[in-house]
Amino acid sequence: MIWVTWRHHRTSLIFSLGIIAVLALTGLVGGAIIKSDGSGRPFGSFFGCFGNTTAICAAETALTATTLIATMLPVFLGALVGVTAFSRDIEQGTHVLGLTQSVSRARWFWTRVLVVFVPLTVAAALLGFVLEWTRRLPANSNFAFVAGRATFVDPPNLSYPFFQSSGLALGAYTFMALILGAALALLVRSSIGAMALTMAGVVAVLAMFQFVARPHYAELSVEASPLDGSSRYSSYLGGYDQFGGDWEIEQGYVDIQGNFVDVDYDECTWNGSGDENPYDQRPEETGAEYTIRIDVLMAQQDRDMEVCLREHGADHREIRYHSSDQFRRFQVTEAALTLVLSGLFLIPALWGLRRLKP
Incomplete structure (x- = not known):
């Protein structure tokens, strides 16, 4: 079953892992260039390199772009991978072959979670840790990501987009988005409809954490x-x-x-x-x-x-x-809450799986 699932979904899995690898490589190269530069300067604006083609300016802009893309990664992975991991089989009718063999519904479902969702979750978390590394700069540095909006030096930052694109949170968000996409695919049974609902749902969850939940993780x-x-x-x-x-x-x-x-x-x-x-x-x-x-x-x-x-x-x-020294505590708290939410999304997913007719 694992081999069949891999053969069936290897294209989307390899493509998604390739995108994450490119983002991670960009972060590693950009971070190495920034760390090798002894001077502190603001950076991050997409318009800041006009007339300036130095490597440091290109690295600064690349890190800003990578940070912003990483924050949206769960949204797109949930819609394009989480949904299609199930909706494509349902729409093409190929799920009938699996469910009429000796394979149980639970095994058919969890094999996709193991083969497709877990590697993407781990890769997203590793990307988040790479981006955390790029932001740990010398004490005399004064670097500003994202169009010069916020000065960001060690210690880490608790607000958007830095918190969302950091290790534990980014991995947990990705898993939650994939599970939500799977649940909606099994319930809606329409790729386009499930994708739209997944994107809206993931954005709503991320906004809820940012504006509603996270401010209350600790006493102010x-x-x-x-x-x-x-x-x-x-x-x-x-x-x-x-x-x-x-x-x-x-x-x-x-x-x-x-x-x-x-x-x-x-x-x-x-x-x-x-x-x-x-x-x-x-x-x-x-x-x-x-x-x-x-x-x-x-x-x-x-x-x-x-x-x-x-x-x-x-x-x-x-x-x-x-205080920024609560960064790791907030990361663990939000990752745990996100995984709990993923468990809740499994309830409608398994219910939709039970209703699925071979």
Whole structure:
């Protein structure tokens, strides 16, 4: 049965493993080039190499592309391999030959899981560990993947796309996607329909982990700072990583009980009066006089801002985040939850298998 399954699915399996191997090789070569370069520089933008054909720039862009492709790998493997591992037999009627022989339904199902799904899961996990290796850079480096969005140095990062493309998580996602594809193939019995549902389902699961589950894997760390009018723009920021790899969840002004308060920044912002811009240097002012006046003006604005914040009920400002040193704990937690979810997807898969008529 193993030999028959291999002969039947070897093309899609070899092709898929080949793609993963190319991605891993790209990561190894790109990582080696980056690590051999002693200088630290931002990189990652797909448009950053215009006019720059050096190997380091090509490696930087290749690592960004590999990272993004790896995050979508479970989606495509689930649809193109997980579904077709069963739907092709069902649509062509070749499953009848297997199910009418001495082979049981369970063996027919699990042989495909063993021969097709397990190698792809292991390969995806290895790709994830290769990508983790590329991101462990010297302490004086300052590299930024994915269009310069986030500075990423050792220790690892907990947010998209780095977490999703790392070892344990990427392997678990791939297995979950393959099982989901198999379940939908056995239930829907239409390749196109099952593929569409699989892609939508995998994306939904990945989004659920990112936005719903992962923020709750551990208690949030809190960095609190006193109420200060000079930090009035800080609450506009958010959604990106701070603290050199830590994952910021939320930030803003809070009351004395620690509850976030809504601040009307238009009400608390003072822009002067009249048509004159208070920040423009006046004709009669010297440079020193202008500097002194602006310092006084900014100090007054800070005091006014602090008074306004307190009137809104703010007591201090907090940044709540997950520390990057919890990366491995989060990887193990999410991989375990993903495998549990894969087990749940096996229930409709086995039910569809039982209903399958030879």
